Amino acid sequence: MPQPPSSPPSPPSARRVGVLVLPGFSLLAEACATEPLTVAGQLAAAPLYHLIILGPTARPVASASGQGLMAECSLVQAPDDLDMLLVCAPGAQAADEALRRRLVELATPGRLIVGVGGGAELLAHAGLLDGYRATVPWSRLDEVRLAHPRIRLSSQPFEIDRERLTCGGGTAALDMMMTLVGRQHGSVLAERVSAHFVLERVRVGEEPSPGLPGGTPESLTEALALMEANIEEPLTTAELAEHLGISRRQLERLFKKHLRAVPSRYYLDLRLQRARRLLRESERPAGDVAMMTGFSSAAHFSTAYRNHFGLTPREERLS
Template structure:
């Protein structure tokens, strides 16, 4: 289940969450985190949760969750190395927005599944690419959390609240903020592949485009490889190197993400949703959906009400 590792943070009483803000205080990235988390703090009380917002100069060690937060076009603080050391003392730690790139360049995300803002893909270098850059909105890999920022910060904050404090509190905050749907960790930044690879990996981009265009009647991996002019082994290597996945798994996740969108936003029956996303068997659809999202399609549909 996405973000399942965060359940251990619920044992912190109170849970201390520190946001180290770099740049403008009114940025979308920071505001998207602040509004849900401040409301959670108010509803829970100081005995359950304490939220602090600090500058790079006033940050201090925290035993709970520490996130370095920055919008685009902000330069890293001079004491970045010290801040990274401070962050890593927390039970869970990470970065949101352009701060994700700073951590990747500092080589502290090597081998870690990382949600980097799509607009920053052209700025990655060899050091940053040792991280496993994914096109997702946010990622949780062990103790490390990353989020692409922008409006995804709202989804990220609400997911944190739900995983740590429960569905009921998250639903209460969603209602208060008039938020109808929370995008999941596995949902993709829409233009991440094009922004990241551009003309450098046309075969990979073409393969993913074929997958996205054929969700209802999925193509076989051998067929996709043939259509883009690669061998099966070459296609597997491309996906593993650049997307941290094999083609069949990546394709399945695309179909399931589309199914989640239809369950939440359409009036199609669950059977129809399965068929529209290439699942001829209801049991296979339910099992695959539960493996990615931690709930059955029926439970997902019930959550929209």
């Protein structure tokens, strides 16, 4: 096997995290999965995680929006001393047989294997989720369940089962990785990371969405989880209802009764709040933020943002 190129060593106390990105991966999902690890180290003023970007080759990898991320080395050359391998992919089709075999080689005891969005489906296709509780993107749940009956699939936004972590993508990755930070470094640091991202609290997979009373119908809780997991590629109200197994009219009644809102408006508000956090907490261009929050164009994003907050994304950055 070729030797990996030399790279700056990670601090002795840092966990080494390989971040595999494959062509067509989601920028939002990748950012939501890696930013909590980076922020945890900044807040702790200690080297907690050392990220190593991996790709099919040591070249830039294009995301779904066309933005590139430079891979330090190929997955074949990935260091053998990784503590965690995080896979960001558009789906199982993103990897050839050689790459899937390498994933299996790297799934050694003691190493965390993390599937984000389509990366979770890729892990399923490689046989790495058999016997584990896991989740995949909502749109692929039924297909994966039929193709891989040995996986204990759930409809939760994310799942952590022993050495396997999976989520449906999008902001679900944020919750999943902050939960991991809490397990590895304590709840106090996890809460500080959560506060950094202006979230109410770190949510675990079994809990309802924040702000909802305990008696909230399960269908509404799952609808909100679906929305949070699909920020970059929003679902229509009809698609939400179909995933939940209820009619569109039933879903609209639930939102009106418990949230005094219509699903489409609530979903838009959720996406715009996420966009506002990205504009305030990151240096990503407004065009990237638009793509990461499900807007088809910068102009559409700017109009919706101004109508909601009373100022444009550019003015938000300057305020």
